Amino acid sequence: xxxxxxxxxxxxxxxxxxxxxxxxxxxxxxxxxxxxxxxxxxxxxxxxxxxxxxxxxxxxxxxxxxxxxxxxxxxxxxxxxxxxxxxxxxxxxxxxxxxxxxxxxxxxxxxxxxxxxxxxxxxxxxxxxxxxxxxxxxxxxxxxxxxxxxxxxxxxxxxxxxxxxxxxxxxxxxxxxxxxxxxxxxxxxxxxxxxxxxxxxxxxxxxxxxxxxxxxxxxxxxxxxxxxxxxxxxxxxxxxxxxxxxxxxxxxxxxxxxxxxxxxxxxxxxxxxxxxxxxxxxxxxxxxxxxxxxxxxxxxxxxxxxxxxxxxxxxxxxxxxxxxxxxxxxxxxxxxxxxxxxxxxxxxxxxxxxxxxxxxxxxxxxxxxxxxxxxxxxxxxxxxxxxxxxxxxxxxxxxxxxxxxxxxxxxxxxxxxxxxxxxxxxxxxxxxxxxxxxxxxxxxxxxxxxxxxxxxxxxxxxxxx
Numbered sequence: 214x215x216x217x218x219x220x221x222x223x224x225x226x227x228x229x230x231x232x233x234x235x236x237x238x239x240x241x242x243x244x245x246x247x248x249x250x251x252x253x254x255x256x257x258x259x260x261x262x263x264x265x266x267x268x269x270x271x272x273x274x275x276x277x278x279x280x281x282x283x284x285x286x287x288x289x290x291x292x293x294x295x296x297x298x299x300x301x302x303x304x305x306x307x308x309x310x311x312x313x314x315x316x317x318x319x320x321x322x323x324x325x326x327x328x329x330x331x332x333x334x335x336x337x338x339x340x341x342x343x344x345x346x347x348x349x350x351x352x353x354x355x356x357x358x359x360x361x362x363x364x365x366x367x368x369x370x371x372x373x374x375x376x377x378x379x380x381x382x383x384x385x386x387x388x389x390x391x392x393x394x395x396x397x398x399x400x401x402x403x404x405x406x407x408x409x410x411x412x413x414x415x416x417x418x419x420x421x422x423x424x425x426x427x428x429x430x431x432x433x434x435x436x437x438x439x440x441x442x443x444x445x446x447x448x449x450x451x452x453x454x455x456x457x458x459x460x461x462x463x464x465x466x467x468x469x470x471x472x473x474x475x476x477x478x479x480x481x482x483x484x485x486x487x488x489x490x491x492x493x494x495x496x497x498x499x500x501x502x503x504x505x506x507x508x509x510x511x512x513x514x515x516x517x518x519x520x521x522x523x524x525x526x527x528x529x530x531x532x533x534x535x536x537x538x539x540x541x542x543x544x545x546x547x548x549x550x551x552x553x554x555x556x557x558x559x560x561x562x563x564x565x566x567x568x569x570x571x572x573x574x575x576x577x578x579x580x581x582x583x584x585x586x587x588x589x590x591x592x593x594x595x596x597x598x599x600x601x602x603x604x605x606x607x608x609x610x611x612x613x614x615x616x617x618x619x620x621x622x623x624x625x626x627x628x629x630x631x632x633x634x635x636x637x638x639x640x641x642x643x644x645x646x647x648x649x650x651x652x653x654x655x656x657x658x659x660x661x662x663x664x665x666x667x668x669x670x671x672x673x674x675x676x677x678x
Contacts, residue, residue, distance in 0.1 A: 215271070215272060215275070215305060215306045216269065216270070216271055216272075216305070216306060216309040216310055216350070216351070216354060217269075217270050217271075217272045217275065217278050217279065217282075217303070217304070217305050217306075217309055218267055218268065218269045218270070218303070218304045218305075218309040218312060218313065219267070219268050219270075219279060219282040219283060219286070219301060219302075219303050220260075220265060220266055220267030220268060220301065220302060221234060221265070221266055221267075221297075221300040221301050221302065222264055222265035222266075222267070222302075222321065223264040223265065223323045223537065224321070225300050225301070225302055226300035227300075228518075228520070228536065228537045228538055230292065230297075230300050231263070231264060231265075231266065231518060231537075232518055232519035232520060233290045233291060233292055233519070234266045234286065234289075234290040234292065234297075235261050235262075235263070235266055235518050235519065236259065236261045236266065236289060237261060237469065240289065241259060241261060241340060242340070242344050243289075244259060244268075244285065244289050245257055245258070245259060245340065245341055245344045245346045246344060246346065247285050248268060248270060248281070248282060248285055248346070249344075249345075249346040251277075251278070251281035251282070251285070252277050252281060253272050253273040253274040253277045253278050253281070254270050254271070254272050254273075254278055254281065254282075255270075255271045255272070255273070255348065255350075256270060256271040256341075256346060256347060256348040256350055256351045257269065257270045257271075257341060257346045257347075257351070258337050258338055258340070258341035258346065258347055258351055258355065259337060259340070259341070260316070260333060260334060260337040261337070262329075262330070262333050262518070263378070263516065263517070263518035263537065264322070264323045264518070264537060265316075265321075266286070267316075268282050268285075268286065269309070269313065269351060269354075270282065270351075271348065271350045271351055275305055279303055283297070283298065283301065286301070307564075307568065310354060310357075310564060310567060310568070311560065311564050313334075313354065313358045314357065314358055314361045314560045314563055314564055314567075315557075315560055316330060316334065316358070317330065317331055317334045317358035317359060317361055317362035317365075318361055318362050318365040318371075318556050318559065318560055319331075319362070319365065319366075319371060319372070319556070320365075320553065320556055320557065320560070323378065323537070323540055324378055324381050324540065325371070325553065326371035326372045326552065326553075326556075327372070327378060328366070328372055329378070329411075329414075330362070331359065331362040331363070331366070334355070334358055334359060334362065335359060338351075338352070338355040338359075353567075353570075354567070357563060357566075357567045360563065361559060361560060361563040364559050364563070365556045365559050365560075368555070368559065369552045369555040369556050369559070370552045371552040371553065371555070371556050378411075378516055378540055379411070379414050379415050379418045379465070379516065380418050380422075381540055382465070382514045382516060382535055382540055383397055383398060383418055383419065383422050383463070383465075383514070384397060385514075385535050385539060385540070386398075386463045386512040386514055386533075386535060387401075387422070389510060389512055389533050389535075390462060390463070390510065390512060395423065396421075396422050396423025397422045397423065398419055398422040398423050398424040398425075398462075398463065399422075399423035399425070400423070400425045401423075401424055401425060401426075401462040401463060402424070402425060402426040402427075402428070402460055402461040402462050402463075403419040403424040403426070403427050403428070403461055403462070403463045403464075403465065404427075404428045404429075404430060404449070404457050404458055404460070404461035404463070404464045404465070405419070405427065405428070405429050405430070405440075405465045405466075405467075406429075406430050406431070406451075406454075406464065406465070406466040406467070406468060406474060406475070406521065407431060407466065407467045407468035407469070407517070407521075408429060408431035408433065408436035408437050408439075408440045409467065409468070409469060411467040411516055411517075412429070412431075412440060412465075412467050412468075413440055413443075415465045415467060415516070416429065416440055416441070416443065416444045416446065417443070417444065419444070419463075419465070420444040420445075424463075426446070426447070426460075426461075427441065427444050427445075427446035427447070428441070428446055428447045428448065428449050428457055428460070428461065429441040429446055429447075429448055429449070430448070430449040430450065430451050430454060430457050431451070431468075432451055432468075434448060434450070437449075451474075454475070454479055454483075455479055455482035455483040455485075455486055456483075456486060458475075458479070458480070458483035458486075458511065459483045459484075459486035459487045459490060460490075461511070462511070462512065463512045463514060464511065464512065464513050464514065465514045465516065466513070466514070466515055466516065466517055466521035466522055467515075467516040467517050467521070468517055468521055469517070470517070470521060471519065472519075473520070473521060473522070473523045474517075474521040474522070475513060475515075475521055475522045475523060475526065476523045476526075477523045477525040477526045477528075477529065480511070480513070480523070480526040480529055480532055481529060483511065484511065484529060484530075484531055484532070487511065487531075510531055510532060510533045511531060511532050511533070512533050512535065513526060513527075513532065513533070513534045513535065514535045515534065515535065515536045515537070516537075518537070520536060520537075522534055522536070524536075572635075572638035575638055575647070576634050576635055576638045576646070576647040576650075577635075579634070579647045579650055579651055579656065580631045580634065580635070580650075582651075582656050582657070583627065583631065583650060583654055583656060584627060584631070586654065586656060586657075587623050587627055591619055591620055591623055594619070595615075595616050595619060598615070599612055630650065633646075634646045634647055634650055
């Protein structure tokens with residue numbers, strides 16, 4: 214069994230391709246089930262975010278696993294295999310493990326060190342567990358990844374600036390607005406479209422950035438009200454989106470809609486309302502705005518995947534669109550090189566610990582079989598000895614002391630070789646040491662296979678449970 218990952222990310226694919234490949238909800242559940250039922254695949258979980266779609270599997274065979282995953286990604290995305298292949302990358306065994314640890318640590322993110330990826334990995338593991346496609350191997354790997362990500366953030370300063378897609382986007386928006394010294398959104402009006410987790414982060418970040426007015430628009434008004442209340446903001450109807458946009462300097466859109474939410478005609482209508490309001494006195498229309506704010510561009514920050522904002526909106530005068538492409542170009546600049554180096558060291562440490570545990574587990578059946586054989590020999594000899602000493606009227610306490618002594622002697626004799634074989638399992642040719650142990654102690658191959666089979670059955674039971 215080996216770990217295999219097939220995926221695409223902001224480093225390998227354009228935004229348009231990532232939009233088409235992204236999966237969520239029922240579609241994610243169906244993809245998990247289809248991959249899990251593919252030939253030579255035993256476990257699977259999928260990380261699907263705004264800038265990556267990665268399928269992690271445990272497979273019996275490399276080539277058939279890659280083929281099955283590529284075909285399914287093509288089917289679910291609607292992207293022809295020949296076109297999709299150019300955006301895909303494949304990691305296998307150690308490289309796959311190292312890649313996941315780096316992803317969870319934020320090293321592979323569009324904005325290096327951002328916090329959201331750790332929660333996204335956790336959600337991916339939970340989704341797989343809920344659908345019954347996560348077993349012991351990928352479950353252990355997932356726990357190692359989460360531990361690595363937590364260490365990266367607790368032991369280094371990689372996220373000390375609170376960097377995220379939202380904060381980087383707001384910084385870019387403020388720069389285009391010509392923000393004065395102080396909070397980047399001081400005196401500005403912000404409209405957040407959507408009410409999911411990304412929208413909640415957008416509202417909180419806008420509030421921390423000094424926004425004078427925050428409005429939330431969402432299809433379900435109750436969700437918008439709850440989110441707006443947390444920041445003392447207001448609520449707008451999606452049906453009146455142009456009017457809500459006209460009263461904002463920055464529009465942050467991050468819905469889960471399948472199609473465009475902020476179309477070019479909607480933006481054009483908002484611009485007309487802004488012009489009309491300017492003529493009637495923009496300060497009264499937008500309380501708290503800076504004296505010259507009405508002359509600023511309308512900034513559209515698109516954090517959705519697939520995108521919410523019509524690219525054609527950028528061609529309208531007085532409009533600036535900030536999408537994923539712009540964010541990817543500025544993300545890494547916010548992180549210090551020393552922090553990145555420290556996180557890489559943590560990833561290496563955690564990978565070494567994980568690899569050591571995996572190699573030790575591979576020789577466990579041999580060790581268990583050896584100890585089982587030793588216990589069987591000891592029990593047989595103690596039974597024979599007890600029969601011979603019964604005539605000497607030896608007390609039961611004395612017999613028990615003899616039995617414990619014999620077991621301790623055997624345990625001490627076996628301790629060194631069993632510990633050593635686990636240590637050597639991770640070295641080149643490590644499996645040969647387990648083979649030598651089986652030969653030296655004349656272990657029945659069927660006993661070793663029985664232990665292995667029991668572990669596989671236990672893993673299957675865990676997966677079904």
